[in-house]
Amino acid sequence: MNAPGNIAVPASADGADARYVNRELSWLSFNRRVLAEAENERYPLLERLRFLSISASNLDEFTMIRIAGLEGQASRGIETTAIDGKSPAQQLEAIREQVLELEHRQQEALDTLCELLVEEDILIPAIDQLGEEHIAWLEGYFTNDILPLITPQAIDPSHPFPFVANLGMGVIFRLKRGKRKGELVEMVLIPSGVPRFVRVPGPQAIYVGIEQLITRFAAQLFPGFKIRGDGVFRVLRDSDIEVEDEAEDLVRYFRTAIQRRRRGRAVLLELDDECDEEAEALLREQFNIDAAMIVKTGGMIGLRHLDAICNESRPDLKFAPFDPRYPERILAHDGDCFSAIREKDIVIHHPYESFEVVVDFLHQAAIDPAVVSIKQTLYRAGDQSPVIAALIEAALAGKAVTAVVELKARFDEERNIHWASELERAGVQVIYGFTEWKTHAKVSLVVRREDEGYRTYCHFGTGNYHPVNARIYTDLSYFTADPALGRDAAKLFNFVTGYVEPAGLEKLSVSPIGLRQKLNELIDREIANAQAGKPSGIWAKLNSITNKAMIDKLYEASNAGVEIHLVVRGICSLRAGIPGLSENIRVKSIIGRFLEHGRIWAFANGHELPSRKAEVFITSADAMSRNLDRRVEVMVPITNKTVHDQVLGQVMLANILDTEQSWELLADGQYERMRIGEEGFNCHEYFMSNPSLSGRGSALKSQEVPRLSLEGRQPGERTA
Structure with a gap:
């Protein structure tokens, strides 16, 4: 399809x-x-x-x-x-x-979906389709619970057009009173804090949009008036925030910018299909919006709010529950994260393995008297963040804690300002990074005093320190006590906090000062190997690839004979499978129960992929200009044998083999769903069913993790 x-x-x-x-x-x-x-x-x-x-x-x-x-x-x-x-x-x-x-x-x-849900006693009806009993209950609910919250606003020379916030929704009415001449226009804005849907009590789950209640029971709002017409509308506004280079105080600047965003220029107006013509004309004029971006629908406005109905308690209509596994390697060390990491590097595959291990790592650092310093990047942390709580606990315990809080994380600016204030109050040294670059790297650094001297423990992630997202997003968390990576991570933090450009990095690659060059060098080596008749190949898993120079470099590799397999969830500006341009490049997108978010690069290095001698990296960066040139990102080499096997031979290979959730990018620019059914392979189900390699520890001796193989098959075909 x-x-x-x-x-x-x-x-x-x-x-x-x-x-x-x-x-x-x-x-x-x-x-x-x-x-x-x-x-x-x-x-x-x-x-x-x-x-x-x-x-x-x-x-x-x-x-x-x-x-x-x-x-x-x-x-x-x-x-x-x-x-x-x-x-x-x-x-x-x-x-x-x-x-x-x-x-x-x-x-x-x-x-x-509405037709199918009716068969399951879940209804999202037009209010006029309901019986008298249900309508009577809704009228009572409107009178007691909605009417006190809403305010009709007349629109005339003495009452100018009210401000409608971004994503704001309302109902506009055209009214006439008795025999008086002329008409009156009134607007009722739906308060943002009011639930979009009202659930009618009873064995059936009946959900009615609040906008329907306002239009149905408008007589209570306008007694003595005759309603000549009405219409439901929603407006979307320009919500980007541009950071000015001369901004002297980023916190103050963003507080002001957030307020400006709420009042940004209108870019889209949604109207219901039966919107009164005169009311529509008024809305068009007042929002001053291009007619091409006015959307009229005969259905529901604001479908994003349907997620509230998805919370209905019907487990039979949802995915089977899945509880993330806690890494047995940590449990084998009685929950001591530092002991487990000291023994051997470990990678955690979220959401199949619990994000709690990341929280436990930081919490243990907070309460461990041997820990003297914690440094942490924060891009998105969520509402109730145990990561923030651990950093506050560590600061209150007298440890030196530094948090790099990125204020420019889109739509999380306000939340991050709040967390920055909370951290500062607890004594955390809060740094906001660069004005012109976002700090997007996901790094924790913990320095611990041990018998042999100070030891540095690091966590590098492909995803944010966000416990809710970690249950939905597929990401990798890499823990290591490698001294070289610890030294590199310390230089990275000095770069962000003090603008000290990291010279002499031993293992890490950092953008915007070297990551692009490292990738180019690795691709050039594959090109040279292909031209010399040696095995070559590139596997990569990314969210997006849009950077022209990086795409051109992959085209160059394809033309040299390098076999390239890309798993790109979202935007892909590269064209695949075109003779003379990209005939050796295959691109697929995986869309399924979990949101693919991890970033991995693998280079054959003169061997057939997936070889244990291939070079493998995880990174926080996508192949986009913003990541390579305008963000602080890290790319980490994976050298530990078990972790290397898991990232390449388990995570990356399963993504390449997946068919049931995969869409292949064709030469004509279209995507085609790959094979499903008995011959298909579902990487999400595989990861939910099989424990990871590095997370197993000694348990591997008694129960081998099922291995995947490409032998005798093309990527995309099922094998186990």
Whole structure:
């Protein structure tokens, strides 16, 4: 099954659009693959509904950031072209068409799911479809619980058009009072803190949108008026925050910028299909929005809120529960993380193995009297963060604690400002990093006084220190007491806290000062090996690949005969399988129960992949210009034999072999779902069913972990 609306390869092979896929259009293709999971009949119904909600939320963020940015460029007359040669105006034209198509497909998916959910006694009805008893209860609920919270606002010369916040939703009414001349326009904004859906009590799970209650029982709001027309609307605003180089106080700057973002320029207006024409005209005028970005739907507005219905207590309509395993290596050392790491490096594969081991590592450091120093990067930490709690505990215990808090983490700026304040109050030295670069590296450094002297323990991750995300995102946590990595990590922190550029790094590669060069050197070696007739190959697992120079380097390797397999979840501006350009490159995207987030590079190094002599790296960076040139990132070599086997021969290989959740990128730029069923292989199920290698420790002696192999098969075919 092909995902519709992708960009076909042009007839000419010379232009930029023949070599590269537009970033924005590739992202829309990714979100269609997410939406396809809402249409996946193999999934439980509430999980399908959740995928629909995720797809809608993704599209909202894309509109608020990417579309808003392009509109800003177009309005200022900026003609900077994208990787495929399209101007901002040309991109907007192509994007708008696909956004409308995606919105339409989301509504079709909702209609299908609603019909199926009715059979399971879960209803998301139009209020007029309900019986008198249910409507009577809803009217009482509206009177007692909703009416006190909402405020009708007249719109006339003495009552200017009210401000509607980003993602704000409301109902606009056209009213007439008795025999008086003229009409009145009123707006009712839905408070952001009010749940979007009301659940009607009873054995059936009936969910009614609050906007339906407002329109149905509007007579209570406007006694004595006749309602001549109404309409439900939602507005999305420009939500990007640009950091000015001359900002003197980043915290103060971001507090102000967050307030500005709430009032950003409107970029999309959603209206219900039956919106009153005069009310619609007023909204169009007041929001001053391009007609091309006004979306009218005959279905539901704001599908992102459907996730609330997914919390309905129906385990039979959800994925079977999965509890992450706690690494047996740590348990074998009576829960002593430092002892386990001292014995041998260990890698933890989230969410299949618990993020609690990361929290325990920091908590143990906080209470261990032998620990003298903790340094920690924080990009996204979540609402109730045990990581923050551990750092505060350590500072209160008198340890030297440094936290690099990234204020520029999009949509987490306000939360990070809060955590920074809490940490500072506890005595943590809080650093905000660079003004022009984001600190995206995921690193913990703990210095401990031991009999032999001071020893450094490090944690390097591919994902954020966010315990909720760690139950959904697939990531790697690498623990090591390697002295060279400890020295490199210390230099990394000095770089961020004191601008001391890390010279003489022994093992780590750091962007933006050397990571790109390291990757180029590794790819060049594979090219040289291929040209010399030696085994060569590159395997990589990334979230996105958009950097032109990196794509060109992979094209060069392909033309030299290097076999390249890329697992790219999201945006891929590289074209795969084109003769004379990328015929030796194969790209797939895995979309499933968990969000693929780990980043891995593997280079054959003169041997057939997956060889134990291959060079393997984990990294916090994607192959994007922002990661390589405008963020502080790290790439870590994996040299320990057991960890190397797990990352390459277990994690990476299973991703390459997966078919049941995989979409292959075809030469024409479209994605095609790979084989499912008896002959398929599901890497998520494999990881849920089989323990990891390095996390097993001595348990491996009594129960070998099932191994995967490529022997006699092409990547993408099932084997075990």
